[in-house]
Amino acid sequence: MSDSSSAGLVEALAHALVGGALLKAGRSGKPHFRQFRLARVLFEDVNEVRIGQKTKVFSSNRMIEHEHISFSLITSSRTLDVICKDVSEFQLWTMALQAIVEGRIVGDSPELTDALQLADSGAKSSELTVQVRGKSAVVQRREDASDLYTWGDGASGRLGHGDEECRLVPQVVEALLGTDVRTFATAAAHMGAISPAGRLYMWGRGGFGRLGQGHERNRVTPLMVGELRETKVVALAAGDAHTLALTDSNAVYAWGSGADGRLGFECAKKRTPKEVPAAGALDVTQVLCGAVSSAVVTAAGALYTWGSSDHGQLGHGDLTQVTEPKLVDALADAGVAVAFAAMGVSHTAAVTTDGRLYMWGSGESGKLGTGSEADALLPTLIDHLTDVKAVALGASHTVILLADGSVYACGSNRMGQLGIGAKDVVQETRPVRVSLPDGLVVRHISSGNDHVAAVSADDKVLTWGLGLGGRLGHGSEANHWQPTFVELFNDKVVRTVECGGAHTAASVVHGWVDDGETKQCMACKSPFTFVRRRHHCRRCGGLFCGSCSSRKFPLLSLGFSEAVRVCDKCYSIVSN
Structure with missing residues (x-):
């Protein structure tokens, strides 16, 4: 058995061992859901795994639209007739059962040992569970899908609602209902979203080909990027006029404006995705875009940057543009491993695996947190903060999330983006604590040009800063000088939120639209x-x-x- 087929069988066996809800056809009455797992099935008398609906039981309970995901276990005296919920589940169950019935899996088979370990380590169970109460069965569903909501400035169709109107409160992107948006990225004037299957959808301003559709027209609703249809995209980043995508095969693709070398290869502009050659061997785990620059983080904790360095944001010690990924030597020489990085309009930040924060680039308004407004051409340690979890960069400010759920900010406060509640404070050159509601713990932060959004530990959204265009989601265009809950999400479960330049988006656990x-x-x-x-x-x-x-x-x-x-x-x- 080849390594790939053996791995597939282990996955199938683990799936069957964990079990799930399958639709059982009976001799009388309608088919009903029952909970099945491999340990409950006796195989001594099973002669065959029969694919399709080809038994007497199925003949009296025919569901022709689901014949392609149906099978029966045949014994000398009866049949067990079931229908799976989808093709993937059908393939896993039938692969495992056929291997057992054919004698390829026995008690000491290495595949079974590996499958037991995988199942015990937390292999994902079915989203449906069945509880039998008396003579009835209650089906319970663990909702795992996400819908995308957007709000704020709608110019160029960046909100995906089919027009260019602003939205003062969050609105679900109707075109993506049922798609299950797990990952998405926002930029100044365009957006992208990824489905669980790795399909990439883009919309908004199309100039320079940043949508990857082969032209430069705007899109007011999401459209799949055809060039990547056969590729599974797992991560996405968007700059002012360019886009980066990471695939499951560890390839990095870039498209849009190539000015200053930001695509990672020599090109004035690219209207369709093209692989970045120099990134292919880097084992990339994160892609990120600044306004005019790009970067990747590798599994080994190395940071590579390229593009414009007009303020030193590449971290190479000079203002020279770079046209392909280049290691940030200062971090590597210091022996630090990068866990997460972020790029703003003109500055960059990196969080290390031990919770230290480095920043460099433009020091305008004190956004580097060093105590001055001087630019930094090399990564500079912000040594008065420890246990840093994440960082988000705006045009002239920085927001920092610590491991304990507290939030700090530095830089400009002209629009209230520091969230400290003080309108008379113009800027802070060192991080100050954001005025969160008492007892609130934050688990995620994001920043637009002049506004900030956060997700609390109980899955609610808070926003603050510039309100122009409705980007804060509070029903008006007023600025907010300290974090304020977005009321529309009070009864929803928010997974994550991301800020574009003048708009905001959030993925929300799927539910009926109110x-x-x-x-x-x-x-x-x-x-x-x-x-x-x-x-x-x-x-x-x-x-x-x-x-x-x-x-x-x-x-x-x-x-x-x-x-x-x-x-x-x-x-x-x-x-x-």
Whole structure:
């Protein structure tokens, strides 16, 4: 058995050992969910794993739309007939069961030993669990998908709502409902989002080809980047006019403006993704973009930078631009390993694995936290802060998150971006503590040009700083001089938030769109009335009129064994 096939079998066995909810067809009544795991199945009498719906039990409980994910265990006296929730689950279960029935897996098989270890180490269980209560079974679902909300300045379509209007409060990106956005990146005027399958969607300003679509037109709604359709993208970063992406094969791609060498190869502009040759052997774990520069962090903790260094933001000790990834020697020579890095408009920061913070580049308004406004051409240790967890950089300020959940900031406070509540303080050249609500613990921070967003330990969003265009999400354009909760997320679970130059985005655990969030059908845009009533699609959670959600389909992966209402878009996806 080859290494790859052996690894696949171990994964399949571990999946079956952990178990999950499968739809069981019976001799009478409708199919129902039951919890299965490998330890509960006896194989001494199993003669065959029969693919499809080819037994007497299935003939009386036919679900033809799910025949491709159905199988039966055949014994001399009966059959166990089940339907999986999706193709991936079907492939894992049938691979494991067939290996056992065919005798390729026995008690001392190394694959089984490895699978037991993998299962015990926390292999992911099914999102559905079944609890049997008396004669009934209750299906419970652990929601793991995410929706994307955006708000603020909508110029060039950067919010993805189909227009260029500003949004004063967060609004779900309807075009991505049902896509499950896990990772996304914001920039000055464009955005990108990645699905679990690694599909990359881009929208906003298209100048210089920064959307990777082969042209320079703006996009007001998300569109998949066709050039990377067959590639799994795992990380994304966006600068003022360029974009970087990291794939699961450890390749780094760049596109957009190539001015100052920011793409990592000689090119004035690139309208479609191109691999950065010099990054291919670096074992990259993070990609990041400044306004006019780029960087990567490697698994070994090395930082490489390239592009413009007009303020020394590359950290190489001079103002010379670099056209391909170059090691920041000052960090390497100091023997520090970088865990996380961030780039702003004209300065850069790195957090080491032992919680130290280095900053360099433009010192305007004291944003380097060194006590002065002088530029730094080499990484400078901010030695009065320890246990640093993350850092976020704005145009003229810096925000720092410590391991205990407290937040510090330095630089300009002209728009309230330091979050200290004092309007008379113009700037701070050393980090000062942000005025968070009493007892609040922060787990994530992000910064735009002049505003800041944070996610608390209990998954709520706070914003502060410049409010122009509605980027703070509080329903107005007023500045906020200290952290304020975004009310729309009070009843939601927020995973992460990211700030663009003048807009903000958040990924939120998937749920039905609240009735008050839209007054029109998300498909045909007809307004809801007493006659044209609103209906929720059970798959994406969006709100639609009856004409745009008249179809029904059994959504097994969501725990619906019988057909339920779905919108036309979701019906097209699941039925195909």
